[in-house]
Amino acid sequence: MTVRAEDKEVVDAELVEDGELVRAASAPRPLVDEHTVLRPGEAIPTSDDPGTTYTERDLYVSEETAQALEAAETERSPQRQTAMRLFEAWCAEQGRVAKPCTTATYTEYGRHLMTRGLKVTTIRHYMSLIRTSMPPGKKPDASLYQQLLGHYRKKNKRALRRRAHLLTPPRVRRLAHLRECTGISLLLFAHCATERAAWRLHILLKSNGLDLDPPPLAPLLTRPALPLLPAPLPRPAALPPDHFAQLPALAELSRCSFTRFRAEAYRRLDEDGFARVDAQYRAGLYAARTHCARGPQAARRQETELFLARLAATSPSRAHTLARLRGAQAGFLTSGLLLQTPPLLDSAAGPGLTTRPVTGYVLHYVSRGIAHPTQLAAILALLFTGTHPDALRSATIAGLDEGCTRLTVPDVWHPGHGSSDEPPGVCYVIPPRARPVFAAARSFRRLGHAADHFPLFERSFGHCLDALARDAAYPIPALAHPHYGPDWHHRARVLRLAIGSRRPANRSRAHTPRVLPPTPPVSPHALHPHERAALLALTDAAEPDDPTPEQAAFLAAIVSGHPPAVRIRVPLSPLALAEFIERRLLDARSTPRIPVLHPDLRFALALPESCPLPGSPS
Structure with a gap:
């Protein structure tokens, strides 16, 4: 073999026989793509070591599965x-x-x-x-x-474009039921293809009590429908905001007993301020006299609770509620009854204290942001009850009476709440403006097949409450300042006085009003029954400045005689007479046998020819 000088390349090869030449093996290929994720220390998978090896059993399905797939594709x-x-x-x-x-x-x-x-x-x-x-x-x-x-x-x-729902008979019945319960107006836009279809619709509506107002049905439901519609009514003007006359709020008046409230207001206020306070005072006085004229049932606990809730339902402020309540206490005394209210009304909660009147403007303002009937009813309930949200959360459909005039809420602050012996609930009066809303809420819950023991305010409390309050965009006192304890009107008591049974006992008045412990507002369900009982012991106490039942019975016996001075059979003891005079229940001219009513008390009871003593009290 000749090797030329210009051939620089030297080839090292081996001679083999035919058929013995084998192709060199290729390098292993990495098995990665854009979705591959490897952990630290993990080797890159290659074609030589893929990590998972499949066999024919992993690729074929059974004969039954194949037939099911073919049937699913054909059917x-x-x-x-x-x-x-x-x-x-x-x-x-x-x-x-x-x-x-x-x-x-x-x-x-x-x-x-x-x-x-x-x-x-x-x-x-x-x-x-x-x-x-x-x-x-x-x-x-x-x-x-x-x-x-x-x-x-x-x-x-x-x-x-969206297609309107077909007006089937079940939907027509639901619309008729909703209109009957709430009294709302329904506006129907219908377009029928033929006149026969229009009359079928007319018969369907009329059979369910939904009569169409004029103009007649035929011109409205023939083509074209829009040009033949009557001219739209003018849009009603927006309701003006509520305006209530402000009352002078004096701390001295809030601490006065009902026997001196009117006289103190006469002395401390000017003519215009006293006229506004006295109007609220007389409203409570006459309302109490009317309530007591109903008979013995006026002294029952539930009737008293409803009366107080009704008295304070439209009160715009604490000053209005206090004036009405003091007048009502005077009205009860003239009828031989003593109305005892819990102390510290300035820090209590309930109707008239932590509430807002539900007027047409309030209903219009709140309903703009809340359309759900049960959620709107829950916000209105917080406005006119002023109670703790956890109490309203426990309200049931059965707690709403048939006419939607009163709402009964479980007493969650009572130690027996949740036991087999459930205590009486707390009654609230539903304002007239809110009654259609509560009727709609009850109808909405019953359309969902909810039983009477189901909650009335569905999806309204808990984590939903903050969002609903923001949507209402109206101040709710019960949420801004949650109250710790039961409502005041549920703890009020009416005692029937035994007139002429015995003379008043001597009792010292040296004790001071009780105060609530400085505990932050908490959920009532977080309290132990013993803590609830201790809380009720504080709120069940009466105002310390009010007359005792024995003293009130003695005064009611004198008032029933009408003249300023009445001779009594059993004389007063010197200590009892001194206490009456010190508390300005009897005049200084009184004797043990001839008591004379104090002018301030006669002025508080609105007796004929009464006027308070001039000058400021000592």
Whole structure:
């Protein structure tokens, strides 16, 4: 063999026989893509070591599964069959493959449906059926089609049209029931294809008590409908904000007993201020006399509770409530009854103290942000009850009476709450403006097949309450300053005085009013029954400046005689007479046998020819 000098390359090779030449093995290929995630220290998978090896058993399905898949493919829904039939016909016309289709074919067919002017919901439904009909792992990408659909939605307003619900007999009955319970007005927009269909609709509405107001039905339901509609009524003007006369709030008046309240207001206020306070005082006085004239049931606990709730339901401030309450106490005394209220009304809660009157303006203002009937009723209940939200959360459908005039809420502060012997509930009077809302809330709950022991205010408390308060955009005192303890009107008591049974006992008045412990407001369910009992012991006490039942019985016996001085059979002891005079219940001219009512007391009871003593008290 000759090697030329210019051949610089030297080849080292081995001579083999035919058929013995073998191809060199290629290097292992890494098995990674854009979705591969490796942990620290983990080796990169290669073709030599893939990590998982599959066999034929992992790739084939059983004969039964194959038959079930074939049956599922043949027994498709009519909507899917129609969508695929139209898609396959379009693909055959365009010379494209229908199954499995490419992303370009899928996107082009979506634009074809848009050129036909179909609704967005129809296009989305068809394209979803086509995509899910493709074999597994070969479904087209829908991102390009959805981009075109979003642009189509903005440009084509017809694609967003909505079809009205069919007015079936069950829906008509529900509308009639809602109108009967709430008294709302219903406005019906109907478009019937023929006059016969219009009269069928008229008969359906009339059979359920929904009579149409004039103009007649036929002109309204024939084509064209819109030009023949009557002219729209003028929009009513917005309700003006509520304005209440302000009362002078003096700390001295809030600490006065009802026997001296009116006289102190006469001395400390000017003529205009006293006239406004006295108007509220006389309203409570005459309301109490009317209530006591009903008979023995006026002294019952529930009747007293309802009377006090009704008395304070429309009160715009604490000063108004205090004036009405002092007048009511005087009215009860003239009827031989003693109304005892819990002390510290300035820090108590309940109707008239932590509430707001539910007027037309308040209802209109709150309902603008809350449309759900049960949630709107819950916000209004917080406004006119002023109680703790956890108490209203326990209110049931059965706690609402048939006429929606009163609401009974469980007494969650009582030690026996939650036991087999449930204590009496707390009664509240529903303002007239809020009664249609509560009727709608009850009808809404009963339409959902809720039993009477189910909660009335569904999805209104807990984590939803803060959002509802923001939507109402109206100050709610019960949420801004939660009260710790039961409501004042539930702890008030009316005692029937035994007039003439015995003379008043001597009792020292050296004790001071009780005060609540400085405990922050908490949920009543977080308190132990012993803590609830201790709390009730504080709130059940009467005002220390009010006369005792024995003293009130003695005064009621004198008032029933009407003249300023009445001779009594059993004389007063010197100590008892001195206490009466010191508390300004009897005049200084009184003797043990001839007591004379103090002018301040006669002025408080609005007896004829009464006037308080001039000058300020010592």
